[in-house]
């Protein structure tokens with residue numbers, strides 16, 4: 357039996373390659389750097405359901421390559437923090453934020469969200485996960501309890 361293979365490493369390390377781009381376009385119709393099972397229609401619903409505005413401070417759990425977080429920050433003017441356990445995803449996301457001049461508005465951190473999150477109370481007023489699929493002890497999904505604002509609006513894949 358071979359060692360465990362981290363499949364997300366390939367997608368995030370080769371984010372820029374033509375073949376991965378082509379797969380994303382053929383799968384989703386648009387390229388948000390996705391590795392998820394979420395359709396583009398479902399992704400498009402997130403900002404509306406969270407009522408995002410330029411005053412929103414948003415947490416994305418399991419942000420992967422970071423492209424969707426950057427997309428909503430550009431489109432709605434909100435501040436976004438993206439967390440993912442995968443170091444290559446976070447590296448890619450931070451490179452894109454830097455090259456896109458978005459570092460004042462969007463930040464990405466490597467973080468295991470099954471553990472308590474390192475943010476002060478009321479840091480975020482909305483939280484979502486685009487198929488974060490993040491295992492949480494006893495639940496199998498990221499829990500709202502880990503988000504440091506009990507009043508935050510919750511998008512898909514986050515347990516209230």
Ligand SMILES: C[S@@+](CC[C@H](N)C(=O)[O-])C[C@H]1O[C@@H](n2cnc3c(N)ncnc32)[C@H](O)[C@@H]1O
Nearest residue numbers: 390391392418420440441442468469486488490
């Ligand atoms: C199906 S991918 C979705 C990624 C991205 N949201 C998208 O739309 O493409 C699931 C993501 O959850 C991340 N993840 C899994 N377990 C995690 C954990 N415990 N903490 C943080 N992120 C985790 C993975 O590294 C992966 O990037």
